Amino acid sequence: MNIIITSTGDNTDAVFDKRFARAQYFCVYNTDTRTAQFISNTSNNNATCIGDTVVDKIIDLKASKVISGDFGSKVKELLDKANIQMIILPNTEETITQIINKIK
Amino acid sequence: MPRQRRLRKVVAPPKFRGFKPYGTSNSSATAIELLYEEYEALKLADYDMMNHKEASELMNVSRATFARIYESARRKMAQALVETREIKTVYGNAEMDESWHLCNDCHARFTIPPSANSQNCALCSSTNIESIKK
Numbered sequence: 421m422n423i424i425i426t427s428t429g430d431n432t433d434a435v436f437d438k439r440f441a442r443a444q445y446f447c448v449y450n451t452d453t454r455t456a457q458f459i460s461n462t463s464n465n466n467a468t469c470i471g472d473t474v475v476d477k478i479i480d481l482k483a484s485k486v487i488s489g490d491f492g493s494k495v496k497e498l499l500d501k502a503n504i505q506m507i508i509l510p511n512t513e514e515t516i517t518q519i520i521n522k523i524k
Numbered sequence: 525m526p527r528q529r530r531l532r533k534v535v536a537p538p539k540f541r542g543f544k545p546y547g548t549s550n551s552s553a554t555a556i557e558l559l560y561e562e563y564e565a566l567k568l569a570d571y572d573m574m575n576h577k578e579a580s581e582l583m584n585v586s587r588a589t590f591a592r593i594y595e596s597a598r599r600k601m602a603q604a605l606v607e608t609r610e611i612k613t614v615y616g617n618a619e620m621d622e623s624w625h626l627c628n629d630c631h632a633r634f635t636i637p638p639s640a641n642s643q644n645c646a647l648c649s650s651t652n653i654e655s656i657k658k
């Protein structure tokens with residue numbers, strides 16, 4: 421299963437990015453192979469429709485869950501429709517490694 | 525007939541579960557329970573600097589109700605500071621957007637889509653979860 425974690429950098433030492441659509445990177449963590457892949461969020465400078473673009477990307481990445489700091493109502497509606505589980509973390513200072521270690 | 529209280533839909537819940545004072549010996553004091561709507565009133569009025577009319581419209585309550593919630597929030601904050609008491613947020617009358625759940629172990633908030641094959645915490649798989657929708 422693929423879990424997306426929003427990240428401020430392109431490696432697992434990077435700090436979690438609490439923004440969803442405007443995150444710097446998306447960490448794609450595969451729970452079967454236990455590997456993490458980082459994808460730059462190329463749409464984070466687009467002024468409009470950013471939520472839709474990013475949700476489409478999340479769907480393309482075959483993610484079952486998304487971990488971020490906040491989800492706007494429009495994004496939530498789209499992710500709900502796509503049956504993708506949303507997770508909001510209260511502690512935004514953690515690194516990607518620390519978050520991955522919590523996944524059970 | 526009493527008017528039904530309906531608060532605005534909340535998309536992003538507060539990003540904390542509580543505050544604890546430090547450097548005090550009064551650790552046995554019971555926590556003060558700050559309702560979500562009180563947090564929201566305080567945020568709108570004193571952080572977002574809205575006037576009471578704008579804030580009450582946003583929360584979908586009358587100005588009188590807003591004033592009462594806001595007053596209650598300020599009193600609780602003052603009481604917590606003076607009596608060095610912990611502040612705990614409690615989801616009072618706030619209406620959550622869809623069904624968010626809260627994990628009491630890792631404190632993550634999460635949705636449970638119909639396709640999910642587990643009703644446990646989406647992050648740590650804990651069964652110690654509660655619904656934060658009233």
Ligand SMILES: [Zn+2]
Pocket residue numbers: 627628629630631632645646647648649650
């Ligand atoms: Zn959990």
